[in-house]
Structure formats: C-alpha cells, structure tokens
Amino acid sequence: MKIGIIGGTGGMGKGFALRWSQNHDVIIGSRDATRASDSAVEYTNLAKEAFGEMKGTISGSDNVSVAKESDVLILSIPYENIDSVCSGVLPEIKDSCVVVSPIVPMTKTDVGFEFIPIKENKPFSYQLVLKHMKNKSKLVSAFHVISEKKLVNPTLELNYDIFVCGDDDESVQVVNGLINEIKGLRPIYLGPGELSYLSEISTPLLLNAMIRNKINNPGIKIV
Numbered sequence: 001m002k003i004g005i006i007g008g009t010g011g012m013g014k015g016f017a018l019r020w021s022q023n024h025d026v027i028i029g030s031r032d033a034t035r036a037s038d039s040a041v042e043y044t045n046l047a048k049e050a051f052g053e054m055k056g057t058i059s060g061s062d063n064v065s066v067a068k069e070s071d072v073l074i075l076s077i078p079y080e081n082i083d084s085v086c087s088g089v090l091p092e093i094k095d096s097c098v099v100v101s102p103i104v105p106m107t108k109t110d111v112g113f114e115f116i117p118i119k120e121n122k123p124f125s126y127q128l129v130l131k132h133m134k135n136k137s138k139l140v141s142a143f144h145v146i147s148e149k150k151l152v153n154p155t156l157e158l159n160y161d162i163f164v165c166g167d168d169d170e171s172v173q174v175v176n177g178l179i180n181e182i183k184g185l186r187p188i189y190l191g192p193g194e195l196s197y198l199s200e201i202s203t204p205l206l207l208n209a210m211i212r213n214k215i216n217n218p219g220i221k222i223v
Ligand SMILES: NC(=O)c1ccc[n+]([C@@H]2O[C@H](COP(=O)([O-])OP(=O)(O)OC[C@H]3O[C@@H](n4cnc5c(N)ncnc54)[C@H](OP(=O)(O)O)[C@@H]3O)[C@@H](O)[C@H]2O)c1
Pocket: 006, 007, 008, 009, 010, 011, 012, 013, 029, 030, 031, 032, 035, 036, 075, 076, 077, 078, 079, 081, 084, 085, 102, 103, 104, 105, 143, 144, 145, 146, 147, 148, 149, 203
C-alpha cells in the first residue's frame, strides 16, 4: 500500500513515516519537493537505525504528486492551511484513496489550550476538509490524541487508544489496520464523520490536563 503524507516534513509526518515504513511504501509530501526528498533520506536512516530492516520504503515529492499516487493520504498540515492545501491536492486523488485527517483546530491562550471551533465559531477540521473531497465517504478522522514525540520515539512503549470517525466502513477498516500496525495503539470507533469534533477536542483536553497536572506522556485509554 502506498501511504502519502501531505506536510510529511513536520513532526507527525516523521512519526507516521518511521512507523509505517516497516510494512508500506511511504511518500513524504511537501510544498517543496527537495525538502520532501531530504526528509525522506533522514527518515529512512532513522528507521533503519531504530528497527533494522524495512519492508517498505520512504521517498519524497511535491504534495500534488504524492496525492496522485497514494492509496491512503494523510493530511498532516495545520488547521489554518486546510483550504489552501486541500483545494490543490484533493481533486487529484484516486477514487479509491482513503483520506485521513489528524488535524487539530487548537490555539494557546491565556487560559490554556482551546478549541478553535468553539473559541472562534469556526468549522472543525473534518468539516473543512470534507468540502474538498470528491467522494466524501472516503474521509476518516483519526490520530488526534497521539503526540509526535511518542510516534518518533521507537523505544517508548505505547498503550493508547486512537479515536476514529468516518462514514464508510471499508475506509474506517483501512485506518484501523494502520493504527493496529503501530504496537500499543488501539482504534476506538466513535461514529460517523460528523462526530469528529469529539475526537478533535480531545487534544486540547489532554494538553491542559498534562500541563496543569505535570503528567508526562499523557494519552487516552478507555477502560
Ligand atoms: N504534533 C503533534 O504532536 C500532533 C498530535 C496530534 C495531531 N496533530 C495534528 O497533525 C497535523 C500535523 O502536525 P505537525 O505537528 O506535524 O504540524 P507542523 O509541523 O506544524 O506542519 C506540518 C507540515 O505542514 C506544512 N505546512 C506548514 N505551513 C503550511 C502552509 N502555510 N501551507 C501549506 N503547508 C504548510 C509544512 O510542510 P512543508 O513546509 O514541507 O510544505 C509542515 O512541515 C496538525 O494538524 C496537528 O494539529 C499533531
């Protein structure tokens, strides 16, 4: 399976690439193809160092080329850039491509981390991305509550749940499979995409809990 990561040069992209290159061909996307290739070389070296042999590969290209090739496309970009990036890349994807949004609409204010849709009366991430999807059922929301620090650290033992929202069972199953491939993560389905705000708001919740209570490596686990 070819997994494309739009904005894959950021922290989350690095974590996803390190983890999934064990089994898949990962393509790092960037606005700048050279930056993408440089990151791909760096991540390949790190993956080999951390895990030894890789069954897959990590390569890099510009965001639009990555979108055209991918079977699964991760939108690893800031909330503020959803419209400008998605209007360029999502019209280019294959009909069968599953699109994943880990995007958290969050801002830091005097009181702590806050949820932009509530604070500023704006759409949540899933709603913004959905506007640009040809086949709307292929959009799945996931990975809001796992930090890049945990994904990029192969020696850190994970034991966390990942909330998943989406309308199409087949697409949700593809994402569940990718979550299960990361040791210590468990997918928890919350419901259709319109409930994605519940997952997206979990990130500021977790970060406020972490900072106010001095908790290292917080995560969510349903017991
Ligand atoms: N960091 C975490 O621990 C974490 C946890 C859960 C969810 N998330 C969510 O996952 C997503 C990615 O997180 P991240 O920390 O990796 O983000 P990031 O480092 O801030 O940005 C990721 C990439 O987005 C691209 N980008 C930045 N500004 C852009 C712009 N103006 N227009 C188009 N592309 C732009 C950049 O790639 P190029 O410059 O190479 O194009 C950048 O490397 C975010 O939506 C975040 O809310 C993050």
